[in-house]
Amino acid sequence: MTNILLIAWKEIQECLRNRWVVAMTLLLAALALSLTFLGSAPTGNVGTSALDVVIVSLSSLTIFVIPLVALLISHDAIVGEMERGTMLLLLSYPVSRLQVLLGKFLGHLAVLTFATAFGYGAAAIALMVSGAEIGGGSWAAFAGMILTSILLGAVFIAIGYLISALVRERATAAGISIGVWLLLVVLFDMAMLGALVVDQGRTISSAAVSGMLLFNPTDVYRLFNLAGAENVSVLTNMSGIADQASLSPTVLLATLVIWVLVPLTLAWLTFSRREL
Amino acid sequence: MTAIVELEHIEKRYGAIAAVNDVSFALQPGESVALIGHNGAGKTTLFKMMLGLSRPTSGDIRVLGDHPAAGEFAARKRLGYLPESVSFNGALTGREVLAFYARLKDASTEKIDSLLERVGLTAAADRPIRTYSKGMRQRLGLIQALFGDPLLLLLDEPTTGLDPALRLEFYEIVQELQQQGATIVLSSHALTELEERASRIIILNRGRMVANGSIDELRKLAGLPIKIRVTVASGKAEKLSALVGPVPNWREINGHLVEFDAAPGAKIELIRRATDAAGPAQDVAILQPTLDDLYAHFLRRHGEAAA
Numbered sequence: 124m125t126n127i128l129l130i131a132w133k134e135i136q137e138c139l140r141n142r143w144v145v146a147m148t149l150l151l152a153a154l155a156l157s158l159t160f161l162g163s164a165p166t167g168n169v170g171t172s173a174l175d176v177v178i179v180s181l182s183s184l185t186i187f188v189i190p191l192v193a194l195l196i197s198h199d200a201i202v203g204e205m206e207r208g209t210m211l212l213l214l215s216y217p218v219s220r221l222q223v224l225l226g227k228f229l230g231h232l233a234v235l236t237f238a239t240a241f242g243y244g245a246a247a248i249a250l251m252v253s254g255a256e257i258g259g260g261s262w263a264a265f266a267g268m269i270l271t272s273i274l275l276g277a278v279f280i281a282i283g284y285l286i287s288a289l290v291r292e293r294a295t296a297a298g299i300s301i302g303v304w305l306l307l308v309v310l311f312d313m314a315m316l317g318a319l320v321v322d323q324g325r326t327i328s329s330a331a332v333s334g335m336l337l338f339n340p341t342d343v344y345r346l347f348n349l350a351g352a353e354n355v356s357v358l359t360n361m362s363g364i365a366d367q368a369s370l371s372p373t374v375l376l377a378t379l380v381i382w383v384l385v386p387l388t389l390a391w392l393t394f395s396r397r398e399l
Numbered sequence: 400m401t402a403i404v405e406l407e408h409i410e411k412r413y414g415a416i417a418a419v420n421d422v423s424f425a426l427q428p429g430e431s432v433a434l435i436g437h438n439g440a441g442k443t444t445l446f447k448m449m450l451g452l453s454r455p456t457s458g459d460i461r462v463l464g465d466h467p468a469a470g471e472f473a474a475r476k477r478l479g480y481l482p483e484s485v486s487f488n489g490a491l492t493g494r495e496v497l498a499f500y501a502r503l504k505d506a507s508t509e510k511i512d513s514l515l516e517r518v519g520l521t522a523a524a525d526r527p528i529r530t531y532s533k534g535m536r537q538r539l540g541l542i543q544a545l546f547g548d549p550l551l552l553l554l555d556e557p558t559t560g561l562d563p564a565l566r567l568e569f570y571e572i573v574q575e576l577q578q579q580g581a582t583i584v585l586s587s588h589a590l591t592e593l594e595e596r597a598s599r600i601i602i603l604n605r606g607r608m609v610a611n612g613s614i615d616e617l618r619k620l621a622g623l624p625i626k627i628r629v630t631v632a633s634g635k636a637e638k639l640s641a642l643v644g645p646v647p648n649w650r651e652i653n654g655h656l657v658e659f660d661a662a663p664g665a666k667i668e669l670i671r672r673a674t675d676a677a678g679p680a681q682d683v684a685i686l687q688p689t690l691d692d693l694y695a696h697f698l699r700r701h702g703e704a705a706a
Contacts, residue, residue: 126503133491133499140490140527208486212543215450215480216503217472395470399452 126218130226131233138196138234147192147234151242154188155181159246173255177246178268182348185272186341190279190308193235194300197283200227201394202296211399220395228280228387235276243269267372268348271379278340278382279304284390288397311339333370340382347375402461403428403551403582404449409458411444411606418444419455420606426582426599428550431573433593434586435694436603442586443483445603446553450480463551476504479549483556485540489529493520493539496528506547514542518568533560541569545576552576554585558592570596590690600690602697609701610693618688621696624648624660626686627669631655635679642678643669 138144158180159173201224204210213223247265250257283300290296315335319327336342402425411419419441426432434442447453448460451467460467463474487496494511501508515521518538523531531539537560544552552573558566570592577583587593593600600617602610610617624647631639633654640649640657646669648660661669666685674680688696 129499129502136495137488137490207488208482208484209488211452211482212480212485212487212500212540214452215475215478215482216500217475217505218503219470219472398454399447 126222127226127229130218130223131229134227134230135233138230143196144234144237147238148242150192151188151238152245154184155243155246156249158184159249173250174247174257174261174265177250178261178264178348181243181246182268182272182345185268185275186345187308189235189239189272189276190304190341192238193231193276193279194283194286194304196231196234197280198287198296198300199293200231200284201287201390201397202290203287203293205397205399206293214399221391224284224387224391224394228277228284231280232273232277235280236273239269239272239276243272264348271344271347271376274376274379274383275340275344278379278386281383281386281390285386285393288390288393307339307341312342337370337378340379343375343378343382346370347372347379401464402426403430403463404584405459405461406445406449407459409445409448409455409460411441411448411453412456417606419448421458422603422606422608423458424601424608424611426584428582429577429580430599431577431583431597432585432599432601433597434584434601434603435590435593435690436586439605440603441606442603443555446480446482446555446584446586449553450475450478476547477550479544479546479552481540481544481552481554481557484559485536487528487536487539490527492525492527493531493535494524496539497542500543501546504547510546511542514545517572518542518565534562534565537561538565541572545572548579549576549581552581552583552585554583556587557585558587558589566592590694594690600693602694604698604701607701610697614690614693617693617697619663621688621693622663623688623692623696624662625666625688626658627661627666627673628656628658628684628686629673629680630682631657631679632681638679639673642675643672 135144155177159177201210204213214220243265247257282303283296286296286299286303290299315332319332336346404424404426406425407423409419409422410417418439422441422445434445436442444453448455449462449467451465451470451472454468463477465471465474491499493515497511497515498508501511512521515524518541520535520538520542523535528536528539537557541557544554554573558569561569573583573585574596585593585597594614597614599613600610601608610620612620629639636651636654636657643659646659646661648658650658652658659669670683670685672678674683
């Protein structure tokens with residue numbers, strides 16, 4: 124355990140020194156704040172809580188940004204250290220490869236958690252300062268969004284490690300990461316939408332749809348945040364899907380956790396077999 | 400006495416190429432072993448297998464009681480490794496990196512300051528490593544290898560990038576550890592450096608071990624002639640030749656210097672004759688085959704055997 128924490132702390136130190144933490148926090152805060160003030164203007168005052176509007180716009184944006192940021196810090200984790208030669212020395216120490224992987228994961232997750240909590244938290248604080256009224260339900264939904272954003276980040280950190288453990292060169296890892304991002308964030312939904320349009324509801328049942336959504340972590344995230352909380356789902360017209368999809372928040376959260384564990388385990392197995 | 404390192408018929412293949420081929424040896428506590436060979440002879444691969452970073456295709460390795468090939472790593476607490484061209488994350492300072500590695504080995508961080516002082520890095524300790532020169536990184540690499548009172552030190556080309564003064568300091572540090580009972584394995588291209596320092600020499604050629612023994616044993620095995628070099632007054636070389644008698648490889652280097660070979664048994668007799676009080680000799684030097692000569696000899700012999 125000490126080894127894992129030592130490696131995690133070193134990872135955090137490096138991210139602090141590279142200005143990664145600052146850059147990420149500022150980026151997320153800037154996005155959150157601009158959405159808060161620009162995004163709420165058109166809705167005027169129609170009885171929905173201002174925070175709900177922020178949750179909708181911010182979570183739509185998170186789906187694009189968080190996976191990208193997570194892959195950016197993780198795709199380099201193994202292959203980069205091998206290429207630079209730092210892995211050679213680290214693995215000659217009394218540490219197991221699992222400890223190295225978990226330490227890095229913990230460190231990167233801590234950085235992401237910090238950036239998300241403070242970046243998005245800035246939006247909520249700004250709303251409070253501007254005097255908007257925010258209900259307790261909205262706060263819960265907001266907390267849920269931050270939690271799932273971090274989980275979504277964890278999923279893509281784990282996927283990034285798997286990519287990093289599989290390839291021989293950093294450039295390949297970067298290329299594959301962009302491909303995976305495009306596939307999960309853009310193409311998957313487009314393909315599914317296309318299939319549904321073509322099918323016209325004849326063969327694909329709603330159960331099949333919800334099943335398919337679970338195969339994409341970004342859709343799981345979307346379902347949780349846009350359809351989960353009642354106030355929010357009214358805003359997004361996602362309530363229909365949520366009813367039909369019949370996936371409880373617990374199932375969605377569990378799915379995200381599985382989406383973290385599976386790539387992380389595969390990354391560990393691949394990394395253990397690698398020779399330096 | 401149990402061996403610190405034991406290799407039995409180690410083979411490592413990358414596809415059709417055998418990087419290491421049937422290498423066996425055992426190292427005892429307190430030995431200092433020089434691994435020599437060309438680039439690609441298998442030195443670094445051997446180090447990596449001893450550390451468990453790479454698994455042998457066949458054969459058995461034990462290091463400080465562990466089986467590194469099976470993923471055992473507890474013994475690495477008492478093992479120091481300095482990789483060839485060591486690298487560190489450039490964003491952290493020297494002191495931060497050293498503290499990290501010391502804690503990872505469960506070693507005290509108290510010695511860091513004195514070690515930094517000893518290799519002349521105190522002034523740079525709080526600067527990020529990306530500002531370090533190659534030699535400074537190498538010194539940092541040496542410090543980390545010394546953490547945890549190592550019983551075994553694996554040093555891959557440790558003196559590259561160090562200036563002569565630091566080389567001496569380096570060998571002094573290594574010698575101290577050896578006197579405390581540590582086993583040292585080091586590889587180097589600078590053969591003259593190793594000559595006096597290694598108690599055993601292992602020569603590798605294209606993955607095979609072609610020699611294994613102390614320098615005296617290797618000299619005996621190689622049977623290379625000893626060279627005797629005599630300085631004479633100018634023009635007196637012929638007079639010396641008459642005194643010494645017929646010897647192999649008589650060479651008159653210039654008017655003053657004469658060199659000839661002596662078979663191992665004939666050395667004393669030839670010196671006696673050459674330095675006869677009535678003779679022309681002004682000075683005499685005995686040149687033992689150097690490690691360079693031995694290395695070249697064993698490589699040639701292995702090349703002939705393979706051909």
